[in-house]
Amino acid sequence: MVRLYSVRALLGVILGYCSLLPIASAQQAVSPAPYIWENKLIPPSPEAGALSKVDLNPTVSATGKAPFSIPLYTLAAGGIQVPVQLVYTGGNGIRVNETASNVGLGWVLDAGGVISVTVHGKPDLYNDSYRGHRSFHPALSKYPASSSGYLWCDGANPSSPVNAEHNYAEMVNEGLLDSQPDEFNLKMPGAQTAFALDSTGACYAIPHSNIRIFLKRTAADDPYFEAVDASGNHFIFDQRERTSTISRLNGSTVRPTNGGPYISGFYLSKIINPYGEEILLTYESVFYRQELGTDLEVFHFNSCLDNGSTKSITDAYTVRQQSFTAPRLTSIQAKTGRLDVIYDAQQRLDNPGTNRIAGLTVTTAAGQAVKNFVFAHSYFKTARYAVTDTATQHLYARLKLLSVQENTLPPHVFSYDTLLAVPSRLSFAQDHFGYYNGRDGNQNLIGDLSYDLHADREPDSLACRFALLRSIRYPTGGQQRITYEAPHQLTTSIKRTTYADATLNAGMDTTTQTTMVLGHTRKRSISWILPNTSTGCRSTVAIVQLPLTSTSFQFHASGTSDTTSLVMPKGTYRVTVNNRACQQDGAFISVRYDTLITSQVRLPLYGVRCKKLGFYDSNNRLVKTVSFRFKGTQANQVQPYRRQMYTTKSSPYGDVSCDWSVYMGSQVYTLGFPEAPVYYQQIEQYQDTAQTQGKTVYTYENGRDDVYKPMPGLVPTSYAWLRGQLTDVDHYVQQGGVYSPVKKTQYVYALLHDPEDFWDFQLAPKARHDLNIVGVYIRTVKNLKSLGGCNEYDYGFYKLPSVVRYLSKEIETRYASTDTFQTTKRFYVTNFEHLQPSITTQVFSPQDSASTHITYPSDLDLSSSSPDGQMAALLKLRSKGILTAPVEEIQYRQNKVVKAARFDYSAAAVPVRQKEYAARLAAPSSNFRPARISNGLFTADPSYQPDFSYDLHDRLGNPLQITASADRSNAYLWDEIEEHLLMVARNAQFSQVAATSFESTNSGRWRYDQSAGGSRRPGGRTGRWAYLLTTSSVISSEQLPADDYELSFWVQGSGIPQLQVTGGTQLAGGPNRIATAPGDWQQYRTRLHFTSVGQVSLGATGTGPSLLVDELRLHPVGAQMTTYTHEPLVGLTSQTGPDGRTSYYEYDALGRLLRVRDEQGRILSQQEYQYATQP
Incomplete structure (x- = not known):
């Protein structure tokens, strides 16, 4: 066999550049390379890709990766929470070409959100390339029949029926159509999903989700995304990351046809709740470059029909480089406070142009410092780092996170595996999934053994563990140690x-x-x-x-x-x-x-998995071990080496057809394969402490990806969302050396289409929630167009299925020595907009069951042009994206209604709950009529009677007054910044109460000087603040209706405030001292009688001293008031009950509740914390 090599390659599988040379005749000295398949796949940036790896699963996942996270802080506003945490994503191993994030190798700062973009073909958002996508295709003709997946034509004028299909392939090949949908991965607080764009630009979640995603445009026509969750919160992703890709082909710089600049990521910049509350994320722009690695494609000449002489063709190497103009997070700001990200002034050694995160600071809305985190780093360095020139040194170092310290507390300290060699980021010593295998002599990534210079791509169970996290020492002094093992498969x-x-x-x-x-x-x-x-x-x-x-x-x-x-x-x-x-x-x-x-x-597989976790106390004593056993090992069906060699045809000598064998060696990230190479069907978790020994068995779904035709680098139809979902959890306890079952929970899921049944191309979309977006790969097999004929194409396809899948059944079995008890819950989802269970049935026995039916706004017919008030409110809820507000809840027992409630909403700009009704049923009913809308009118069963009315709300929708059907009202006060409950008064209307501890911006229906530098003073009785009463700084209540009231307050010192009552009188003998407390505090109480609308004021006497007052409470006689104080960004600090007694809550430096005291300073309860698994 004569060896021939190509002068051009699209080398590897992505980012390839195809330099189309003219067809040479048989007499030419050098022949061109054959036409080969060109995969144009571009991965996301390191930061965006790292954020997309964050796993929301809190337990060891189905890949054997143990979750390690360090919660740092949570910002909140309007019911929205943005947790800020450090997450370790390297639990399955570090890949050779992995770039460290700005936190460190294997770590990511999970704060905010991102939509990362993996480009397939042309960038979808460039000139609206998504318009070439198809959710259905005509059946593609296949010729010859024995070699499926070819598109051909006969001469210059292809005849029917192959004309349309061939023309489609021509347009794709010439770059006029984009046949490969890009992959978008959304990560935002509390949710993750993938999605793709159809030909109209509509976003389809994979699988279908109640998170709605919209592609939008700015006034300057720049694209951005907006996601809306089921609670009506809006997430704006408009901070764009732009990427350019260039390739050096045999030393010459070329630019791939899809090289950019294109948008590779959209970062979360704003969260808005339905009431207009916002959390803002700000960024600054940085520019940096990174080498993506070297790919190689080698062509072996087999034969030509005339057996003519062949010419030598040089090996083709492609080195790829990406440059990023990327936003990096600088702050997150809510009304409660602000988090700032501090970057080191010096550029990183391993990624020039970027800076490591040096720390985080958290401040209150008033600018008060609450937390300060300091990050310490060093670098993993290869042996070649010291002897390498400065221009390439960055390839031999990777950022290492050493510790994170909060304020003056002891730090979190991290240690790593330092015994194993750290490879260069461009090393060829990679197994088939890109993990280090120690074969430093590899000269390329071609793993096919028939190639003379093939690389050893087999896994190495020891070398792949380089730089892995080995232990975490917590601020408590406790330590967690991790033991890894190589996965294997028993054959x-x-x-x-x-x-x-x-x-x-x-x-x-x-x-x-x-x-x-x-x-x-x-x-x-x-x-x-x-x-x-x-x-x-x-x-x-x-x-x-x-x-x-x-x-x-x-x-x-x-x-x-x-x-x-x-x-x-x-x-x-x-x-x-x-x-x-x-x-x-x-x-x-x-x-x-x-x-x-x-x-x-034992067949070795790829990467690593967690074998054991050891927990040690501050004295280095082992207090707990958690070990894992893995069963049902399954390697990904579609592995990168599946198509390392393929055959192709070309006509380099005029019209003479020649055969070639093409060997491919590509960086694993260019192949677009799943992140985890191995999944497990079952994981046994053993927990041993000095007191107990237990076992928990997790069983997961483990669906395989599918591929229509194994073309080189063909991305599979991914069902990754099927993998890793729990199907069974079994709990055992060890008794007498035997594990006995305690509880078993089974989960059954409904899939509203079977991927196997929908494998053929759809002739039309099935439904909005059931859509297969099809990606088609086109590869030129035979180029005859320049000779007056037409090209022959090979093709393959994959699918992006947006289908509904939900939990349909949960079976819980409890085991006892004498009996076994089982309950079954069934969930029925009938509305694919909100995806909430419309019916939940609980089966206690074959003869006994109960079910709950819940109706949501989108379950009703809201199409009338003349809606009544309730329908208008439901339309408003739906338009605001509030999908999960219940309209009616009905409980059935033995198919008869035993209880029912319905809820009315206001039709205000932001609807709020207005009334609750309860069905008054004398006996279980079989004639109950569920709520419905007919001709725009909302109707419900006549048995409904008013139960509660929500009379007043604050601007955030929090209730201020709730009245029961017996005309008894409860009043509430809320902190509009922190959104904590400040006061609840039972048997009182909102207009009849006033309460303040001078802590919050909410004055509690009292009027006083709240200006900065005003009369508030530190050193309060129940919180941090009190109020200085003078002759000029008085406190007055809001207007009060006629009634009898009780007023109480604390005063520091011997003086008593002067009371002035308008519209009523103070009863004789008050105020009376009722209690004393340390710090010279005195508590007073008096009663007031109002005969008309009036108010009460407190001030200092003209001759007496200024007075410090706190915990000022006013409510009708007979009402029961409880008040609360809170430390900003910390938690509850005091609670004063209806009897006037106060309990105080104290916290340690880690923010944990330490003790509770009474108003005399006596300890009521105290917490003692031992070492925990994650302090």
């Missing part, structure tokens, strides 16, 4: 072994004999060699079973050489070789048998 090995029962030779003119004992009846192979009879020899062989009888086994042969197989009974045999009267050597006989030995062989 059955069958080995054939031959055993000889007898072997006998006879020389010239001799006879030899032996006795053979066979212990088993079995088929045996008898082979013999005897001298040729033409020489006059009459040699014979014989096998006779002893003792010799008429039924004994006998075998005789003469004058031949042969082998036969016969079943020989067990027993004793005489074997004879007779070579008498023969002057030749070589008479021979053998009796043997073969046996198959079956054994279990």
